[in-house]
Amino acid sequence: MEQQLTIQQVAAATGLSVHTLRYYERCDLIAPVGRSRNGHRRYSAHDLRWIEFLNRLRLTGMPIRQMQQYAELVRSHPDSGFHTRRQILMGHREAVLAQIQQLQDNLAVIDWKIQHYSELEANLNDSLNPSNPNGITAVKAIFPEPGV
Numbered sequence: 001m002e003q004q005l006t007i008q009q010v011a012a013a014t015g016l017s018v019h020t021l022r023y024y025e026r027c028d029l030i031a032p033v034g035r036s037r038n039g040h041r042r043y044s045a046h047d048l049r050w051i052e053f054l055n056r057l058r059l060t061g062m063p064i065r066q067m068q069q070y071a072e073l074v075r076s077h078p079d080s081g082f083h084t085r086r087q088i089l090m091g092h093r094e095a096v097l098a099q100i101q102q103l104q105d106n107l108a109v110i111d112w113k114i115q116h117y118s119e120l121e122a123n124l125n126d127s128l129n130p131s132n133p134n135g136i137t138a139v140k141a142i143f144p145e146p147g148v
Contacts, residue, residue, distance in 0.1 A: 004034065004042035014051050021051070027064065029054055029071050060096045 011018045024030045025041075030051060034042045043051075057067050070088050073081045 002044055004036075004044065005048060007041045007043070010043045010048060010051060013048060014055055016051070016055060024051070024054065027068060029064070029067055031075060057092065060092070061099060062092050062095075066092070 005013070007018050007021055010016075011021060014021075016024075021030070021041075025032065030047065033047055034044070036042050054067060054071075057070070058064075066088065070085060073085050073088075
């Protein structure tokens with residue numbers, strides 16, 4: 001018999017909250033899961049893989065509505081509808097690539113600013129070096145008045 005997981009175990013395994021798992025079931029992202037004799041949810045390994053996939057879609061910014069559309073296609077046409085599912089995933093992939101590019105652009109600006117501050121620190125440290133004959137002149141040029 002396949003091992004069944006509790007909602008708490010699935011939450012721990014996926015990083016999703018129990019509330020989110022219940023929400024995903026209410027909004028039809030997750031098909032109704034099995035229940036124990038006392039009515040507690042019991043998730044299969046298949047359920048866990050599906051939830052992990054949904055989590056990746058959500059973490060990469062796919063809107064819930066689009067996730068619902070995809071989930072409905074999987075449930076209603078498990079052996080067909082591949083073209084539409086692929087189209088949804090390809091569209092989302094393009095959005096993820098655009099996000100990655102934006103993040104890389106933002107990181108480049110942050111790296112530039114870090115380099116800029118490193119250069120300023122190096123110049124200031126060089127100016128404060130007692131063995132640098134022009135050091136005190138450079139410091140006075142940067143800070144013309146004491147305490148500024």
